[in-house]
Amino acid sequence: MPVDVTPVWFMRQAGRYMSEYRALRERHSLLEVCRTPDLATEVTLQPLRRIEVDAAILFSDLLLPLEPMGVPFDFLHGEGPTIATPLRTEADLERVRCFEPREALAFVLEAIVQVKRELAGRVPLIGFAGAPFTLASYAIEGGHSSTFVHTKALMYGSPAAWHRFCERLAGIASDYLVAQIEAGVDAVQVFDSWVGALNARDYREFALPHMRRIFQAVAAHGVPAIHFGVGTGTILAELREAGGDVIGADWRIPLDEAWDRIGADRAIQGNLDPTVLLGPLDRVFAATDEVLARAGGRLGHIFNLGHGILPATPVEHVQALARYVHQQTRR
């Protein structure tokens, strides 16, 4: 990534807000795109043709490891994931299988090789995997949740089974990320999107040890790791402790306050509210000014949204935002 300006990329920078993505999705399901290296490559590259982003992120889905784990899922009504038989008991958790990502998810690794070839070194490619708490919550709730009631009931009620399950998920994420690094990704992001539902005490007991294992496995391979979650303002110190060279922060916490919690020896990624992009451009720029002012021109700030780009976002706003961040931060 460049160091003469603040680097910028966007979570879900390839997605439904782009007409070329929607056109491709009229012919192919989300899972078809993920499982077909040519299509995943094409979609990964789409935003790079239109938006001044400083990194590509592999187009894929957090849930892909569920299938080879023995937890089949699908995307119904277009986008929301549904797991037909959610894991609800200790026995369900024990049934989950480990697998070799180089076999079961070979299509992801092929897509990485193709994307890297197409990029020809222009920008780095980010790979990713879902974190244990977040992946567990999908498998246990059967989809998205706002209360995580089944997940937490199992966590509190069957802590030993929870930890065995998360050890397996941490092993799967580690193997998967190492395979992605070997296939060529230049950085990885661990998505613990929903871990903000835990307080510091519970994070430390139920999530931290498993996250640490993933970051240790990745660190041995010499690429930077980004640690991402939503609504984690009050547990950023614990996320730091778990690991990651870069810690993500969402819009609910001012970037400088977040960086204080993360520590000056780590980089920070964030933290514009993605819904701001639905409003007029002067508001987008004003909110961006505040993020950049709080970053104070310090090296180690990667500009991003606090969560993924929303489907209703005008593509022109995303274009203008990336350009604006570069203009305002040129050193």
Added chain:
Amino acid sequence: MPVDVTPVWFMRQAGRYMSEYRALRERHSLLEVCRTPDLATEVTLQPLRRIEVDAAILFSDLLLPLEPMGVPFDFLHGEGPTIATPLRTEADLERVRCFEPREALAFVLEAIVQVKRELAGRVPLIGFAGAPFTLASYAIEGGHSSTFVHTKALMYGSPAAWHRFCERLAGIASDYLVAQIEAGVDAVQVFDSWVGALNARDYREFALPHMRRIFQAVAAHGVPAIHFGVGTGTILAELREAGGDVIGADWRIPLDEAWDRIGADRAIQGNLDPTVLLGPLDRVFAATDEVLARAGGRLGHIFNLGHGILPATPVEHVQALARYVHQQTRR
């Protein structure tokens, strides 16, 4: 409320986790219960017969003002609210009507009179209303949301119309709360349940002025006001500034850190994770010990959950928790 122990009550202490509530709901819809003073009274009193709570909260629903505002809604599939024609444009927002709560919501005020008679001074009765941001989000999204995409798009894109709409919602909430106070409630809670989706900057611009107006209207009537939201750990100072004698905090922030942000001159309500009640009792007690230790025995702590009791909660756990808080805090 008592001062010789830490007072305790629970959001949604009347609800589906109780068999007597489920039995009554087999015969009556949620809206029937809300609109029939005898039924609302019965349900309000149910938890008092079984659980050592130090306050009753009127059984009602946040959305009741929507109907006389001209925004009809219903609860489909049992519990989730659905607004058939959500407000999506500036013109939609302008159409919303003010109303006289003593006429349109007379059944709520009658229920308050009945509950007060039945309570005969044993414990105080808490009334409540929905805050502008939270009520607006239901009316605009058409139900519950995780991104608040339509709400924020209108807020950012049409700020003048947003403010006119929220002024009207603040007026409605103020009138409704004053009518409840005149009918006999001893305290009021303003539910800004979803305002944690805003950062401090947006809270200050889009929510704070309207919240301040409500708390000023209530303050003139001499009953304590509780200011509640979920996921507000990073904007508690702004909630304090908006008003309320008691500020709620959810489980994502340690209670002592929350109290520092709220200020020692205000009381605090919280902050056990409601999902903890789904786990074993020793874990409930350990998590409660931590909340009480962080409260440090200071006056001005009202024990509550960070959000409402979940339907799957064993009633015995709620009983044991209330008893435990009293035992551990007896002065």
